[in-house]
Amino acid sequence: MKTLKTMMLAFALAATPALAQEAAPAAPAAAAPAAAAAATPAKPSFDYARPVATIGQPQPGSIGIQPQVTAIGQDAQWMHDAVLMPVITVISLFVLALLLWVIVRYRRVANPTPSKTSHHTVIEIIWTLVPVLILVVIAVPSIKLIAAQYSPPKADLTVKVIGHQWYWSYQYPDNGDFEVVSNILTEDQDKARGEPRLLGVDERMVVPAGKVIKIITTSDDVIHSFAVPAFWTKMDAVPGRLNETWFKVDRPGVYYGQCSELCGAKHAYMPIAVEVMEPARFAAWLKSKGGTLAGEKPTASEAIEASSAPAPAVEPTATTPATPTPGIATPATTSQAATAQN
Numbered sequence: 532m533k534t535l536k537t538m539m540l541a542f543a544l545a546a547t548p549a550l551a552q553e554a555a556p557a558a559p560a561a562a563a564p565a566a567a568a569a570a571t572p573a574k575p576s577f578d579y580a581r582p583v584a585t586i587g588q589p590q591p592g593s594i595g596i597q598p599q600v601t602a603i604g605q606d607a608q609w610m611h612d613a614v615l616m617p618v619i620t621v622i623s624l625f626v627l628a629l630l631l632w633v634i635v636r637y638r639r640v641a642n643p644t645p646s647k648t649s650h651h652t653v654i655e656i657i658w659t660l661v662p663v664l665i666l667v668v669i670a671v672p673s674i675k676l677i678a679a680q681y682s683p684p685k686a687d688l689t690v691k692v693i694g695h696q697w698y699w700s701y702q703y704p705d706n707g708d709f710e711v712v713s714n715i716l717t718e719d720q721d722k723a724r725g726e727p728r729l730l731g732v733d734e735r736m737v738v739p740a741g742k743v744i745k746i747i748t749t750s751d752d753v754i755h756s757f758a759v760p761a762f763w764t765k766m767d768a769v770p771g772r773l774n775e776t777w778f779k780v781d782r783p784g785v786y787y788g789q790c791s792e793l794c795g796a797k798h799a800y801m802p803i804a805v806e807v808m809e810p811a812r813f814a815a816w817l818k819s820k821g822g823t824l825a826g827e828k829p830t831a832s833e834a835i836e837a838s839s840a841p842a843p844a845v846e847p848t849a850t851t852p853a854t855p856t857p858g859i860a861t862p863a864t865t866s867q868a869a870t871a872q873n
């Protein structure tokens with residue numbers, strides 16, 4: 532017994548530095564916003580929109596699905612609210628009523644000599660056929676919805692979403708060589724900026740309204756999951772792999788999500804904030820990040836054609852190696868790889 536105790540103590544002691552070490556890489560990231568908050572409320576690098584409390588974020592005391600802002604999300608919400616919930620409710624109430632009826636009507640006092648019936652062909656056909664028909668009725672909209680989710684239209688913009696322990700970063704492979712690193716804000720900063728608690732970030736992922744956005748997810752370390760409830764979007768971010776999903780939002784605004792795959796100690800503290808902007812404002816945002824709009828019209832495949840075409844209009848010189856050129860070939864390959872994966 533004593534040996535066991537000693538062993539446990541030794542294990543606990545051995546484990547403590549290991550835990551501390553594991554938490555260590557997060558420390559600088561956590562310390563940076565905290566230090567900034569202590570001095571002055573950090574200014575965002577762009578004039579981001581104020582979030583609206585009734586859309587794109589959870590409401591206090593609510594149940595059910597957040598208001599959907601994509602066509603697929605609206606279909607899925609209809610599927611949930613108008614098909615699945617009524618079917619589930621009717622079946623549950625029906626089975627409950629049957630149970631109560633049997634308990635009361637056929638209890639020993641009310642029914643002293645029970646029936647010996649063990650088979651009833653008509654009833655057996657009914658209780659086989661009716662569930663099959665219910666499943667067929669559910670399957671039709673359900674399969675349509677899945678097909679729509681996995682057959683994306685031609686993308687207007689590609690965003691590569693990378694999960695890290697414990698923050699997100701966003702790359703725009705067709706829009707220049709830059710990356711947006713998105714860290715959680717402190718509670719004070721959330722308050723100052725009108726952000727919902729634990730959902731505010733310093734730098735948002737920004738996309739234009741009314742455009743088809745192709746999302747490629749991957750990870751730097753462990754499995755994360757990129758999820759934005761108001762878009763009906765959830766896709767795992769797996770190290771060494773590229774997953775693809777898409778959305779199209781017409782309504783400008785700020786929409787929040789969270790990492791949805793348990794990924795470590797600060798899994799709950801790597802929120803996702805997507806700001807959907809009017810295309811003109813999006814162009815201004817891109818510029819503020821050092822990106823170019825060029826990639827938005829010529830999509831990835833056209834960009835490759837452009838880069839392989841002879842005599843490009845702008846020849847990058849040795850003095851300006853870092854300047855992102857329109858139709859730059861390297862990032863375009865990234866989105867091509869993802870297409871090939873699918």
Ligand SMILES: [Cu+2]
Binds near residue numbers: 695755790791792794
């Ligand atoms: Cu995560």
